[in-house]
Amino acid sequence: MSEAVLAQLMLQGAGEGADLATLRAIAEEAGELGASRALVRLGLEDAAAAKDMAELRELLGAWRDAKRSAWKAAVGWAVRIGAALLLAGLAARFGFWDWVK
Template sequence: MTAGTGGGVLAQLMAQAAGEGADLVALRAIAEEAGELGASRALARLGLSDAAAAGDMAELRELLGAWRDAKRSAWKAAVAWVLRVAGALLLAGLATRLGFWDFLK
């Protein structure tokens, strides 16, 4: 069962149980409780079940944002330097081609 089909399977099971005489409200409460229990277990396995987890996640998001900004800035700086070097080589080539060194003598 995948995450996308989980809701459909749950709805079918609840409809089947309701057809067999089970109380739909009780079934919904059981499904909600099972979902919360599963989420709590998953967070505990990830080490995110304590009170400081929200702060930790906020810090991680901030750190990730700073990393992305630094990476973007580094790429921009590298491209700018490559363009400057290419421009300098182009100007040196033009100066050589046009005889600028002879003009200086």
């Protein structure tokens, strides 16, 4: 919707005397200014911000990998414990303890 509004405003400005190239340049500058302000508010305006963001992405990826591995290990252990309990139940049901004695 904002693109349509911007396009309409640019056409209106062109109709009232401003040329289309000037209006496009104004819109581009306004966009860059808004983006710069947003980066300043987020604390990402300095030169080290790109490196910081890359490190944060790497850390987030490592966290996701660790979380996935922990879940896989927990499920694996739960399956093993369930299988052991099932085998113990079957052994008790069929009198395996009597055979051992």
